[in-house]
Amino acid sequence: MADAFDGPVREVLHAGCPVVCCETHEEPRLVAAVAAIARELGVPFRAWSLLDAPGIRPAEAVASELRTLREAGGPQVLLLADVHSFLEQPTVARAIRAFVAAAPAGRRLILVAPLFRVPAELEHDVVVLSLPLPDPAVLATVAGEALAGLKLAAEPAQLAAVGDALRGLTLAEARWVVRKAVRSAGGAVPPAAVVLREKGWRFGRAEGMEIVADDVPFDRVGGLDELKRWLDERKAAFSRGARDFGLPPPRGLLLMGVQGCGKSLAAKAIAHFWGLPEVRLDLGLIVGHEYPEAVLRQAIRIAEAMAPVVLWVDEIEKGFGTDAADARRLLGGFVTWLQEKREPVFVVATANEVEALPPELPRKGRFDEIFFFDLPNVRERTEIARIHLAAHGRDPEKFGLEALARKTERFSGSELEQVVLSALYAAFSAGRELANADLLAAAHETVPLATTYEDRIKALREWARTRARPATLDRRKLDAFKK
Ligand SMILES: Nc1ncnc2c1ncn2[C@@H]1O[C@H](COP(=O)(O)OP(=O)(O)O)[C@@H](O)[C@H]1O
Ligand SMILES: [Mg+2]
Structure with missing residues (x-):
């Protein structure tokens, strides 16, 4: 994806944008790309970092570099590293504004950092580019080099699989993960599965993201036939065949509904169903981060590099549902991305509460469908009890599950699981x-939560009646709340 990386930078530089903030972990790669673009433009290029100004207070050193760029010499492309931490200092912000205001012909300023938080006074003066991570072909080449460094040679097919497994990493991380995977594979060329496992370690540290390792097949999810049918119709949705047929990849689902009824479980099963990797976005962590917008952009960049992938946002209303200005802005950015994304990143968002759900999320064009998860009906309760008995090594046919299902009206899936566990104990x-x-x-000893939360469940159903599609279609549902 050399083009996807250089392309946007080239575009803004050619367009004459004076200040560009490039978000990337790959500083050397950006320096090389900008140097090449400067050559195309026939303009001298200079890269600068704090190491070039020892002993001077950083903010002043930056301001002085900017003054030189503004006043001295002819056209030039100046790339500054290490500046993001000082952007909010008055001297630096002022120096950037003065540079933009003077608009000296042919002079361009590039700032590079993994994450930027652009202060409000600079928002209209700078462009922020979130640069994509390397594509599988580039990663495969880097993996090949790393293997060669260890005196290992891989078949092209093996190398391609390794490159694919490295998606979502920077070049430096990829090299490191390959070396680690070689060690885990006992000094041999590592299979893709080993590379994936080693990559999980990196994600344990990526802010606000983690790889979901539990593999949940749909036969561990009881009921929810409508959802399953919807997915079944899209069985090969992410295949090349579907693309060639002219089908756009599905965009995402919003799973709304009663707590404990399998939304999070289904979110995991969806990734398994499509055979896609899954990453979970931890919105709570992102909202609480010092640079929330930048971290969200980074997470999106990683997800896009991993595409096709399932991006799971659990309890989305908890992350975006506050009125804090930060959360609103973050939501704005997320919704725009949802609407405009081109990469096959399938977003599965779950939510338990309607009151807290920002109204812009369920609007048309953001998700393919909104599914409502109600309390399981009697047939679903049988199925769920069967699943959990089998999961604990019991033959479900030996139990009177229908009687149990009738006795557990208004129980959630999670409460049924608890019934099985308590009985085992x-x-x-x-x-x-x-x-x-x-x-x-x-079952007799359990008071289902639905009894206490009757009003809330009513409100959920009322909301869903006009906006969502039931995850289960069953006209004969024994519905305790129906008027
Ligand atoms: N439909 C279901 N089929 C099987 N198990 C279920 C189902 N619904 C809930 N459970 C059990 O309850 C647990 C909690 O459900 P979860 O998916 O976290 O609910 P939600 O996200 O809707 O609050 C699951 O991990 C699973 O063990
Ligand atoms: Mg949940």
């Missing part, structure tokens, strides 16, 4: 095998 402590009576007793 009861049987174990009594020193015997699990019996039907244990399940019924556990």
Whole structure:
């Protein structure tokens, strides 16, 4: 993706943009790209970092560089590293504004850092470019070099698989992950799976993002037939065949509904269903970050580099649902991206509360569909109990699941799981095998949350009636709340 990386920089420099902030972890790569663009423009190029001004107060050193650029000599492209931490200092902000105001012909300023927080007074004077991460072909080349450095040679197909597995990393990280994977593979060319595992480590540290490792097949999700049908129709949606057929990749789903009814579980199963990797965006962490907008841009950049990928935003209303100015701005950026994204990043957002859900999220054009997760109906409760009994090594056919399902009206999936667990504990402590009576007793002792939250569930259903599609279609649903 050499072009995707250089392209935007070239465009703004040719367009005559005076100040460009480039967000990337790959400073050497940017320096090389800008040097090449300056050559094309026939303009001298200079790169500067704080190391070039030892002993001088950083803010003053930066201001003085800018003064020189503004006043002295002819056209020039100046690239400054290390400046992002000083952008908010009055001397630096003023020096940048003075430079922009003077608009000296042919002079361009590039700032480079992994993340930028542009102070309000500079917002209209600078352009922020969030540069993409390397594509699989570039990563494969780098992996090949790293392997060669370890005296290992890989087949082209192996190398391509490794390059693919490295998506979402910078070149430096990719080299490092390859070396680590070689060690884990006992000194051999690592299979893609090993590379993926080593990459997870990097993501454990990427701010606000983590790779979702649990692999949940849909047979561990009970009920929700409408959702499953929707997905089934899009079984090959991310395949080359679908693309050649002229189908755009699906954009995303918003899963709304009653707590404990399998939204988070389904979010994981969707990635498994499509055989795609999944990353979870931790909005709570991002909103609380010092540079929230920059961290969100970084997360999006990583997700796009990993595409096709499922990006899971759990309890989205908790992250965006506050009125704080920061959260509003962040939401604005996220919604714009949702609407305009081209990369096959399938967003699965979940939400439990309607009151806190920002109204712009469920609007048309953002998600393909909004699914409403209600309390499971009697048939779904049977299925969920069966799944959890089987998950604990019991033969579900040995139990009277229909009676149990009838007795657990208004139980959520999560509460049914708890019933199975409590019954298992009861049987174990009594020193015997699990019996039907244990399940019924556990159900009897449970007061489902829905009983206490009746009003909230009503409000959810009311909201969903006009805006969402039921994740389960069942006209015969025993609905305790229906008028
Ligand atoms: N439809 C379901 N099928 C199987 N298990 C379920 C279902 N719904 C909930 N559960 C169980 O309850 C747990 C919590 O559900 P979760 O997906 O976190 O609910 P939500 O995100 O809607 O609040 C799940 O991990 C699963 O064990
Ligand atoms: Mg959840």
